[in-house]
Amino acid sequence: MSQLSESASNLSSKISFDKVDILASLLLFFSLLGLPILTYQPNRLTSGTGRYLFDVFPGSIGVLILAVFLFFFFLIVRRLSVALTIGIIVVAMVGLFYLVGEGANYVLPKDAGFARVALGSGFWVACLALWLTFANNILKLRASPLFHVVVFIAMSCLFGLLIYVGLWDALSLMKEYKNELAFWSHARRHLFLSIASLVPAIIVGIPTGIWCSRSKIIKAAVFPVLNILQTIPSIAMFGILMIPLTYIATNYPGLGELGIRGIGAAPAIVALFFYSLLPIVSNTTVGLDKLDATIVEAARGMGMNSRQRLFKIELPLAAPVILSGIRIVLVQNIGIVAVAGLIGGGGFGTYIFKGLNQTATELVMLGAIPTLYLALFAAILMDSIIGFSKRKIDD
Amino acid sequence: MIELQNLNKLFNQTHAVDDVSLLVNSGEFCMLIGSSGCGKSTTLRMINRLIEPTSGSISINGEDVKSVPVEDLRRKIGYAIQGVGLFPHQDIFENIATVPKLLKWSKTEIEQRVEELLTLFHLDYETFAHKFPHQLSGGQQQRVGVARALAARPELLLMDEPFGALDAITRNYLQDEMLRIQKQLNITIIMVTHDIEEAVKLGDKIAVMDKGKLLQVASPIELMRNPRDGFVRELVGGDDRALNLLSLVKVEDVMTPIADIGKKPQSQHLSDKDNLRDALSRLLWVGESSLPVINSEGKIIGNVALVDILAKGKKQK
Ligand SMILES: Nc1ncnc2c1ncn2[C@@H]1O[C@H](COP(=O)(O)OP(=O)(O)OP(=O)(O)O)[C@@H](O)[C@H]1O
Ligand SMILES: [Mg+2]
Numbered sequence: 001m002s003q004l005s006e007s008a009s010n011l012s013s014k015i016s017f018d019k020v021d022i023l024a025s026l027l028l029f030f031s032l033l034g035l036p037i038l039t040y041q042p043n044r045l046t047s048g049t050g051r052y053l054f055d056v057f058p059g060s061i062g063v064l065i066l067a068v069f070l071f072f073f074f075l076i077v078r079r080l081s082v083a084l085t086i087g088i089i090v091v092a093m094v095g096l097f098y099l100v101g102e103g104a105n106y107v108l109p110k111d112a113g114f115a116r117v118a119l120g121s122g123f124w125v126a127c128l129a130l131w132l133t134f135a136n137n138i139l140k141l142r143a144s145p146l147f148h149v150v151v152f153i154a155m156s157c158l159f160g161l162l163i164y165v166g167l168w169d170a171l172s173l174m175k176e177y178k179n180e181l182a183f184w185s186h187a188r189r190h191l192f193l194s195i196a197s198l199v200p201a202i203i204v205g206i207p208t209g210i211w212c213s214r215s216k217i218i219k220a221a222v223f224p225v226l227n228i229l230q231t232i233p234s235i236a237m238f239g240i241l242m243i244p245l246t247y248i249a250t251n252y253p254g255l256g257e258l259g260i261r262g263i264g265a266a267p268a269i270v271a272l273f274f275y276s277l278l279p280i281v282s283n284t285t286v287g288l289d290k291l292d293a294t295i296v297e298a299a300r301g302m303g304m305n306s307r308q309r310l311f312k313i314e315l316p317l318a319a320p321v322i323l324s325g326i327r328i329v330l331v332q333n334i335g336i337v338a339v340a341g342l343i344g345g346g347g348f349g350t351y352i353f354k355g356l357n358q359t360a361t362e363l364v365m366l367g368a369i370p371t372l373y374l375a376l377f378a379a380i381l382m383d384s385i386i387g388f389s390k391r392k393i394d395d
Numbered sequence: 396m397i398e399l400q401n402l403n404k405l406f407n408q409t410h411a412v413d414d415v416s417l418l419v420n421s422g423e424f425c426m427l428i429g430s431s432g433c434g435k436s437t438t439l440r441m442i443n444r445l446i447e448p449t450s451g452s453i454s455i456n457g458e459d460v461k462s463v464p465v466e467d468l469r470r471k472i473g474y475a476i477q478g479v480g481l482f483p484h485q486d487i488f489e490n491i492a493t494v495p496k497l498l499k500w501s502k503t504e505i506e507q508r509v510e511e512l513l514t515l516f517h518l519d520y521e522t523f524a525h526k527f528p529h530q531l532s533g534g535q536q537q538r539v540g541v542a543r544a545l546a547a548r549p550e551l552l553l554m555d556e557p558f559g560a561l562d563a564i565t566r567n568y569l570q571d572e573m574l575r576i577q578k579q580l581n582i583t584i585i586m587v588t589h590d591i592e593e594a595v596k597l598g599d600k601i602a603v604m605d606k607g608k609l610l611q612v613a614s615p616i617e618l619m620r621n622p623r624d625g626f627v628r629e630l631v632g633g634d635d636r637a638l639n640l641l642s643l644v645k646v647e648d649v650m651t652p653i654a655d656i657g658k659k660p661q662s663q664h665l666s667d668k669d670n671l672r673d674a675l676s677r678l679l680w681v682g683e684s685s686l687p688v689i690n691s692e693g694k695i696i697g698n699v700a701l702v703d704i705l706a707k708g709k710k711q712k
Contacts, residue, residue: 298480301445302494302543303469316484 018077021085024133025073028092028126032069035122037100040107041172043114045359050120056103065099076133082140089134090158096126097162104170116172118362145387152380156373172362173369180351180366187370189265190347193340194333194374197269201276201329206322208277209284210310219285226278234271234339241267242343268340275336276329283325287318319389327382334375338367348374396421397442397551397583402451404437404607411437412448413607419585419600421456421550424577426598427587428630434607435587436477439553442585443472455551470494473544473552477559477587479536481528487513487539488524494547512542515576534565538572545580554586558593570596591630595619595639603627615643637708642672644707650688650697664689665699675704 036050054062072092076085104117138151168174177183212219232240245266249256260266291314299313315322341349351367354360397419404412412434419425427435440446442453444465453460460468481490488509495505510520516538528536537557544552558566574597577584588594594601595615602612605626611618619640622628631639647667664687665674678686678701685700 292480294476294478294480295482297445298474298476299482301440301443301469301474301476303466303497304493305466308497313482317482 018136020136021076021133024129024136025076027129027132029069029073031122031125031129032066035125036120037122037126038103038107038120039118041116041118044116044172044362047361048116048118051103051107051117053122056106068095082137086134086137086141089130089137090155093127093130093134094158094162096123096130097159097167101162101167101169101171104168108170116175116362117170118172119365145384145391148380149384152377156377173365176351176360176363176366180363183366186347186350189345190334190337190349190371190374193265193268193272193337193345193347194330194378196265197272197276197333198326198330201273201280202326204273205277205280205325206284209281209322210288212281212285213288222281226281229274230278232274234275234336235342237271237274238267238340238343241270245270263344265340265345267343268337268345271340272333272336275332279325279328279332280322281325283328284318284322287321287325288314290321291317320386323382323386323389327379327386330378330382331375334371334378338371341367396456397585398454399438399442400452400454402438402441402453403449404434404441404446405449410607412441415451415604415607415609417602417609417612419583421583422581423583423599424574424597425583425585425600425602426594427585427602427604428589428591428594429604430589433604435589435604436555438604439555439585439587442551442553443469443474445469466497470497470547471549471551473547473549473582475541475544475552475554475557477555477557479528479540479557481536481540481543483528486525486527487518487531490528490539491543491546493543498547500547508546512545515545515579516542516572518542534561534569537561537569541573541576545576545582548580550582552582552584554584556587556589559588566593573597592635592639592642595643603630616640619643638672638675641675641704641708642670644671645669646671646674646688646699647697649703649707650699651703652697653695663687664695667691667696671704671707674699675701675708678704 032053036052036055038051038056039048040051041048053065056062057065069092072088072095075088076092080088100119100123107117109115138148141147162168163174180186208222212222242263245261249261252260295313295317296309299309304312337345337347338349338352341347341351341353348367348371352364352371353367355363355365355367397417399415399417402412402415403410415434415438417425427438429435437446441448442455442460444460455472482493485493491509491512492505495508500508509524513520513523518535518538523531523535523539528539531539541552541554541557544554558569561569570593573584573586586597595618598615600612601615601618603610603618603626610625611623611627613621618627619631619636622631645667646665646669649671650667663677663681663683665677667688667690669677674686678684678699684702685698687695688697688699690696
């Protein structure tokens with residue numbers, strides 16, 4: 001009987017597939033077959049026409065490529081060892097990157113003129129599919145939180161290098177990049193704005209959160225204000241801030257010279273600061289309120305004063321919750337900083353709004369893709385830190 | 396010596412502690428017993444000023460607890476809590492070292508003390524010192540909790556139902572440990588419980604509380620023999636009363652000594668340090684009316700008969 005059930009479970013483990021991997025592989029396959037991997041634009045500002053895999057690589061080459069990806073699909077679904085599967089997925093990703101980069105050369109006429117080739121929806125969906133199965137398999141390794149960060153950086157370096165050596169030079173995205181000499185200064189600006197508002201928000205938010213957890217009255221006074229701040233749309237917030245900041249700049253020229261102006265970085269940082277407060281304050285308060293009362297009582301009973309309790313017991317134990325508040329804020333800031341491009345704050349948002357004005361989709365992409373990338377990196381980094389802070393507290 | 400004088404505590408309308416006066420001598424093991432919500436924890440927590448009394452006073456060795464800064468007071472009093480309350484983010488070493496660190500002991504002193512305490516509680520230093528609380532069983536956690544309370548060599552230890560959440564075997568074992576440690580360190584212990592068996596087993600003195608009032612303070616035997624009418628009688632006067640009484644007496648106190656000491660025992664026997672409750676149980680189980688008694692060296696030193704035991708469990712007037 002037990003032998004029977006054992007062989008049955010063996011059988012089921014042999015034919016059981018990982019749902020995510022299958023879904024991703026199917027998505028990958030059909031996106032390559034059924035969606036344009038590239039789009040062709042006669043000039044920069046016209047909307048393009050799709051180019052499918054078989055348009056770009058006609059005949060036997062196209063079939064070969066599809067066959068290779070079918071093989072990848074097969075290998076991924078076969079459930080080899082997790083490490084091997086991850087290796088195959090990375091190879092498939094590199095293949096996909098190479099495919100679109102090389103394909104752009106085929107699509108572009110020799111005397112290109114104003115013609116452009118942009119990435120098509122097929123590429124994006126295929127990318128998403130591969131990322132999905134990649135993340136899925138990485139999680140299966142159950143590695144330390146730090147490992148995820150290392151993997152993300154390694155992947156960034158790999159694909160950064162591919163682009164750096166010119167794999168994508170024929171693509172419109174890279175042409176926009178080469179036109180925009182200020183790209184890296186905008187990148188630094190974007191990072192600076194995202195973090196510059198976070199630091200004061202932490203410095204103000206955590207003590208406020210501690211205060212709120214100590215006193216019901218303070219809590220009742222602080223939370224409605226923060227809630228209202230949070231609901232003001234970012235554009236409206238920039239508008240509201242312009243008035244006092246412009247006033248300061250015109251009446252105190254000294255301050256204006258330091259950058260306190262109605263447009264630019266100042267309103268962006270102030271607005272982001274306001275948005276950052278609620279998640280940090282509320283997570284700090286909740287983190288402290290939810291602490292096991294017996295632990296705090298034990299600390300009190302052993303003669304720790306309130307400062308010792310706070311720093312040695314309460315804050316370390318509430319750290320995962322407080323850090324998730326900071327994670328929310330960091331990812332949220334990276335998104336909102338893009339909007340700051342509209343008021344001359346700089347950052348990747350500059351390209352998004354410039355692109356929207358010129359209806360130049362690839363310029364929008366030049367702003368949107370790095371923003372997305374930064375947000376993803378911030379999320380993974382913070383998750384790793386949170387994971388670390390949790391490790392000792394529970395298994 | 397700890398003295399509570401006319402202690403009162405009101406929470407809004409509830410009179411949680413109602414005019415309690417109690418004297419606990421140095422080196423005494425005092426059990427505070429009563430049903431749930433009767434004010435035991437509140438009384439205990441007023442001693443280390445986790446709760447301030449509405450009125451009344453507490454003194455330790457003649458010194459009012461209010462005369463020293465509250466943190467200093469607490470560092471001098473061991474406190475083991477209902478539900479352990481170990482710090483989950485600190486390992487066992489750091490947990491035990493809490494109060495010594497607050498008192499700024501030197502590193503080597505702290506290390507020595509932690510090792511000493513783990514040994515005292517039969518926990519291997521190498522195995523346990525750097526484990527985290529969640530890696531320990533409930534019984535081990537509770538022992539660490541008590542070790543932590545004893546870390547700075549307090550003369551007074553307050554314990555609030557420390558063994559409440561443990562299974563019967565572990566609880567029994569830890570109770571024996573507490574008796575041993577209390578004798579060994581010669582400290583004063585005030586322990587809250589709602590289990591009369593525990594109170595009888597551990598206490599030199601039992602203080603019975605009900606609805607905030609202290610009803611009777613007496614030694615276990617005195618409490619069994621002469622409980623006050625009402626709640627105390629109910630508490631000790633259950634079907635187990637005779638058995639509880641028996642558990643207070645050792646076999647050696649009722650046995651009939653025999654002349655030719657030193658014979659090897661047969662298969663069934665009792666040990667001189669067993670209590671009469673266990674002895675009775677054994678006699679009934681093996682179906683004998685009397686059994687030989689051996690000492691710690693395994694030699695027969697006397698006999699105990701069923702009738703001797705039954706006489707001890709009878710109500711005495
Ligand atoms: N902080 C407080 N605020 C209001 N009422 C309280 C507070 N602490 C205790 N009480 C009340 O005081 C009474 C005595 O509580 P206490 O905790 O001393 O009981 P206890 O004898 O320890 O009970 P248990 O065996 O359940 O632990 C209860 O009625 C309880 O509800
Ligand atoms: Mg209690």
